[in-house]
Amino acid sequence: MATLRKVLKCDVCGSKTLVRIQIGWLDSHPVRFNCGSCEILISGTLFLDQSEGTALIEFSNAKEDDTEDSTEFYIETSGELLTEKLQPYNLEKTLFPPFFTSGINMMGEDFGIFKQRTIGFLIKKNNYWPQYRRVNELWHRNNYKYLTSELKKYIPNIRYPLENELHFMMAVHQMNIEFMSCVLDDKFFNKYSKLIKYEIGLLSERSPKEFGELIDYFSEYLHRYEEKIFECVDTFIDKFNFMIPVFGLGFYQNKSEVDATKGITTVTFNDLKRFYIDVYEILTEMIELLIAFNNLKHRGNYKTMKAKRRDIATLEDYTKKNKGAKVEFLDGNETFDNLVYPNLNIKLRNAISHYTYKVDGINQLITYYPSGNEKSDNPPKISLVEFAQSCWNIFQSLMNVSELVYQARKVTFIKQGFEPSREHVFQLERKSLGKKIKNKNKLKRKNTKMAKRKNRKNK
Ligand SMILES: [Zn+2]
Structure with a gap:
């Protein structure tokens, strides 16, 4: 499962957080985490384009930054799975497959x-x-x-x-x-x-x-x-x-x-x-x-x-x-x-x-x-x-x-004397459908017979 890296810079203290985003199967999902330095809530919505493998983030209290230089914090985000919590940034760790990959394996089929x-x-x-x-x-x-x-x-x-x-x-x-x-x-x-x-x-x-x-x-x-x-x-x-x-x-x-x-x-x-x-x-x-x-x-x-x-x-x-x-x-x-x-x-x-x-x-x-x-x-x-x-x-x-x-x-x-229904609203009975088709065929045969008879009579 593909992942994206985005760096977000807190609007208050300027701390940068690397967010690794799971490109899952949701088109969008809410994202919530706190700035590791000033602790304010950074929240927003992530819009994913699975076919392009791109993501657009609309966040309040943080903006996207171009570089990972001097990034202090790291978090994983996923709309579908549990993730690693916020932690100090460590480049090596962020190169391993993220936690949610193991989560998917743990669910198996x-x-x-x-x-x-x-x-x-x-x-x-x-x-x-x-x-x-x-x-x-x-x-x-x-x-x-x-x-x-x-x-x-x-x-x-x-x-x-x-x-x-x-x-x-x-x-x-x-x-x-x-x-x-x-x-x-x-x-x-x-x-x-x-x-x-x-x-x-x-x-x-x-x-x-x-x-x-x-x-x-x-x-x-x-x-x-x-x-x-x-x-x-x-x-x-x-x-x-x-x-x-x-x-x-x-x-x-x-x-x-x-x-x-x-x-x-x-x-x-x-x-x-x-x-x-x-x-x-x-x-x-x-x-x-x-x-x-x-x-x-x-x-x-x-x-x-x-x-x-x-x-x-x-x-x-x-x-x-x-x-x-x-x-x-x-x-x-x-x-x-x-x-x-x-x-x-x-x-x-x-x-x-x-x-x-x-x-x-x-x-x-x-x-x-x-x-x-x-x-x-x-x-x-x-x-x-x-x-x-x-x-x-x-x-x-x-x-x-x-x-x-x-x-x-x-x-x-x-x-109170009400009769319950014996039918289910989603019941589409094969039998009755079959019957309908049979009846239709019967009707067709009947019609053809009648037509033939009529023809014979007319002759
Ligand atoms: Zn902050």
Whole structure:
């Protein structure tokens, strides 16, 4: 994989940094790093022309310089992979293949899948997101007149019925999952959505009365949950390019080989901190639904809490508690915990919302103070790569819970007497297509026979 060398000179202190740029497969990507001398943030966008092997950098706070003479710092940058962090310039070192080359080798054949899925998602994001968004907006506003006409434009299966709210919800859901499929964790498909479907089926059969009570209790909240999940999806789409290198981490064949000292140059803490707490807030709001399913599954009644705290015996007690207390109940021991466990870091969330954190941009290290007191001893630390990964993971948890919300809402509609659709919006049945062709041929033969008969008659 080709690399380019560019020298950037800081607008403030004049220090020069050699940036080695990976010519990857993205046309453009964000670049973020700090000046090694005065520590200001240098940020911008890199535009790459893969066929020409050239790059154009649009930066704030630094300008391109012609020579490497008296360069003090060195950094690698990549839109797709982890990189070496900022370090003192050493010409010899900059002649070796850069770190990201080894990163590609460590992914092996999966590098191709990573590329395919990233590009696949970017194409959808850049070309089709407004259409998907408007379909969701119409659904959230119960605007069925326009929703029907919009869905008809995008549904490949012309036999898909659009006759009731359940049909609409299923169609919107199937479209959303198809849109997100490139970036959803494999576990979403192989594990969690199967688990949710199986458990809901089992619970409704085993304890129909108690299951019905759970569904009735939550039915009024589910529509709002969907709207809030969608807001997070909208932000995720916007933030995706910052997180591509951590998406790539999922494709390393041996995760333990990923060097913990490596950094990321597509993102800063500021770019993602709001995203983390927004997703956190919405997830913890919906946790009551997840806990209710745990209660029903493990204790036979959706209101009976597990014995964890004396002051929380019922779901009503639980809903009154703050988010910290709520998260305590998710410890990975009950069936539905794993949809979100262990991706909710209450300490990190508190520190972000209190603005009590310190960012060391050069070493890419965030120190945070959950109590809100920046003088406390031994505060927890997290690297920028780990933080970006936390943002990625918490979003995957949100998608898992969105599946629970969807399946629960589906049951509420069925309880109201709506018939679900047996068709899938993306189902293009070979058989029926085959039949159509056969029928066409039959018709042709019939027509020819009729024509022949007619001819004979006429003769
Ligand atoms: Zn500087």
